[in-house]
Amino acid sequence: MRRASYANRKLTDEEQKIVKEKYKMIASFVRRNRLKPIDEWESYLAQYYILAIMKYTDYEHLHQYGIEAIIYQSLKSAKGNYYSKMYRSKRRPEGGFLYYDEQDGKDAYISGFMVEAPPIGVEKMAISNYIVYDIYQEIESERQKVIIGMLMAGYKKVEIERYLDITYYRLQQELKNIREMIGKFYYNQYE
Structure with missing residues (x-):
């Protein structure tokens, strides 16, 4: 620079x-x-x-x-x-x-x-990791699994778009679907 x-x-x-x-x-x-x-x-x-x-x-x-x-x-x-x-x-x-x-x-x-x-306490971390693992197993789309993995690794949305060769709109739709799936997961688990 x-x-x-x-x-x-x-x-x-x-x-x-x-x-x-x-x-x-x-x-x-x-x-x-x-x-x-x-x-x-x-x-x-x-x-x-x-x-x-x-x-x-x-x-x-x-x-x-x-x-x-x-x-x-x-x-x-x-x-x-x-x-x-x-x-x-x-x-x-x-x-x-x-x-x-x-x-x-x-x-x-x-x-x-x-x-x-x-x-973060060890117990909270273990529970958090277990919940993330369960949510990850619920996802059927490989693309959504890649998106979650890349977000957790600290990649920016622009980098994810380039890696997956998708548009900004498509990424937003995938993120919306992921959020809905997570919401359903929590709703089903704790109802």
């Missing part, structure tokens, strides 16, 4: 002044969004903070907004991009993430700079 022109230069004196004045926005953003560990998030977001200021000074059309709004949106976007990268199936280990406390009960947090998600 091509980098923006402002990303390949040094900060001007005006930009350095803004960086010093507004730097507390990073700490405020981290606290407001309850991101932990705090110091790692602050160092991760610092580069996006600086790029936001450079973008603001380079592009005149952004001057209709306050610089705080541009910085906030850039930090919000960086946080979202981080989480979307971590949720991609190629970055998630098959067994899940290992969580542990780094401190002795005081203000403990999940160690590592990973996606925070509540751990």
Whole structure:
């Protein structure tokens, strides 16, 4: 991907002044969004903070907004991009993430700079896997089984369309049929 022109230069004196004045926005953003560990998030977001200021000074059309709004949106976007990268199936280990406390009960947090998600109990996971297996066995269409498998593996709908060589409309119809079948399965099981 091509980098923006402002990303390949040094900060001007005006930009350095803004960086010093507004730097507390990073700490405020981290606290407001309850991101932990705090110091790692602050160092991760610092580069996006600086790029936001450079973008603001380079592009005149952004001057209709306050610089705080541009910085906030850039930090919000960086946080979202981080989480979307971590949720991609190629970055998630098959067994899940290992969580542990780094401190002795005081203000403990999940160690590592990973996606925070509540751990799932073994019993709930086993029941969930069993239900998914039963639903999978109920499906008669091989195409629908492939769609479910690819969705569970983290493929996007566009990738599924290309792999199966079907249209967007056809995929939506298949997903609708799958949802109806799952609804009937739950209705029959728990009635």
